[in-house]
Amino acid sequence: MSYFHSVTLQRAKCKGCTNCIKRCPTEAIRVREGKAHILEERCVDCGECIRICPNQAKVAVTDRLERLEEFRYNVALPAPAFFGQFGRDVDPGQVLGGLINLGFDHVVEVALGADVVTAAIRRYLREHPQPRPLISSACPTVVRLIQVRFPSLVDHIIPLHTPMDVAALLARRQAREQHGLADGDVGTWFITPCPAKLTAVRQPVGMTLSEVTGAFSMAEIYGMMLPLLAQAPEGGELQQASAHGFGWGRAGGENQAIGAGALLSVDGIHNVIALLEEVLRDRLGDLDYLELQACVAGCVGGSLVAENPFVGRTNLRMLTERLGATGPGFPEEAAVRLLAEAPQVRGPVEPRPVMRLDEDPARAISKTEQLERVLESLPGLDCGSCGSPHCRSLAEDIVRGRAFETDCVFKLREQVHALAAEMLELAHRLPPAMGQRDEGEDGADSNEA
Amino acid sequence: MQTPEERGEARLRLEFEVTGLDFATAGSAATRVKRALEHVGFSARAVRRAAITAYEAEMNIVIHARRGLLKVCVAPEAVVIVAADEGPGIADLELAMQEGFSTAPEDVREMGFGAGMGLPNMRRCSDHFTIQSVVGRGTTVRAVIKNDQVGGRGRGV
Structure with a gap:
């Protein structure tokens, strides 16, 4: 189902900063490709993002x-x-x-x-x-x-x-x-x-x-x-x-x-x-x-x-x-x-849970387990650089297939570091024909003459 | 080969260490249990019953014991909550299960806790409830909450 929201984003004004995602009480905003995105099913139109946005990119649409x-x-x-x-x-x-x-x-x-x-x-x-x-x-x-x-x-x-x-x-x-x-x-x-x-x-x-x-x-x-x-x-x-x-x-x-x-x-x-x-x-x-x-x-x-x-x-x-x-x-x-x-009888308010990770309970359990594991591996700084408000929500996004572990700048740096170390290691390994003996070996090896 | 999911054996296990008299972080384990059950897609009613049970179990450790362990196992059809503590134990279990009976110290009661509703609430909210206690050693409660009417409305508790 689609939801109408008065709170909307003026894309051109959004600089992709992470102020709004941190302030949103329902974790309904992500920054992707440099722009904020509102997850419609989670937004409750509280207007917190309108208050916090330094670029006035979040606006409330009202009638003229x-x-x-x-x-x-x-x-x-x-x-x-x-x-x-x-x-x-x-x-x-x-x-x-x-x-x-x-x-x-x-x-x-x-x-x-x-x-x-x-x-x-x-x-x-x-x-x-x-x-x-x-x-x-x-x-x-x-x-x-x-x-x-x-x-x-x-x-x-x-x-x-x-x-x-x-x-x-x-x-x-x-x-x-x-x-x-x-x-x-x-x-x-x-x-x-x-x-x-x-x-x-x-x-x-x-x-x-x-x-x-x-x-x-x-x-x-x-x-x-x-x-x-x-x-x-x-x-x-x-x-x-x-x-x-x-x-x-x-x-x-x-x-x-x-x-x-x-x-x-x-x-x-x-x-x-x-x-x-x-x-x-x-x-x-x-x-x-x-x-x-x-x-x-x-x-x-x-x-x-x-x-x-x-x-x-x-x-x-x-x-x-x-x-x-x-x-x-x-x-x-x-x-x-x-x-x-009153002509319209007010019916019951229906629950609208949004947290379930999978329709199938068994798969949802596996995904929740995976979420906890991913969360353990994240730095826990809740910096928001990945575009998700907290490490926990990034873990959730990863499990839902909406983000990658390397979206975390710290994880990315770890991987780059490991890769760089490996490259350095490889760079030291020269083909045997080009190998140089170091000083210590020089005199010790007498078979070569 | 079948995956654990296909064999119907998917389980989520969570463990939380709880420290006695740590009122500042009290309730955080229960909050994480609640969130996990929401992710799994337990019915709103079952989430609430489990949240109350986990909270009361956590608070019992905080109020009465030196420390304890809150262990949770989630299956598609039910959640099992086990709280084992190192504490004074309960001399008269029957009395402890009565509404309003409490051995919480006065200062704790003044904080609005220890009203003698913890254990009765846990029993009321769970489908299966057992309690074992050794005076001078500690208490273990075990509660099972079924995931009723998956995705259904959250009427009552």
């Missing part, structure tokens, strides 16, 4: 604003993190008005979707004592990470729609009920802090069809909107989300909204991986819910965000305080009913 022309009625769905891009002197109403100025017909905050999901999570935790801990479905990179690297944990992902999906659902319902518009006339556009959300729009996991039409880069929209902000119409009446809904855009905000239970929040994909190892070992069964965010500081730390992640996080926290944290933003009954009426 011109696509608004394809629809009669366009609704912006700004992620909660969008409101963290602005300082304390800007109210949500101004931001929403700015989006109208930019050409959208209407705005539905994803924070409102978050209010709905918050209520549904509370209910789900109460009604389902097992399994524990449950894991938030909101971060698409985390969901894909679990599929690929922790396939046995897919059943821990809470089977609920994400705030983005719910906001799109609300937008479509409003367009239908208030304006009598057909679904095909309505464009719903997520303003995304990260490439993973665009991938989630194009290729949803556990859903047949996304309610979201496309996604615009948050940094791009921010840039276009900033000059319009001063003259923006006051959009106060557009604001529907609660203070807690906005909080979802920063690490810890989702748990703060849920409020009750043994809740744990982790941000940064490498921290998330370490925590999932503990879940896998069954060490965290006394926790109810894990808010896991691939980006440091949460969605405000996404790779398509304009403001510094920590400034964004503080902006959001202070916004929540300013709006006054006043309990649930959406009545639980209404939230559960809304999700139950």
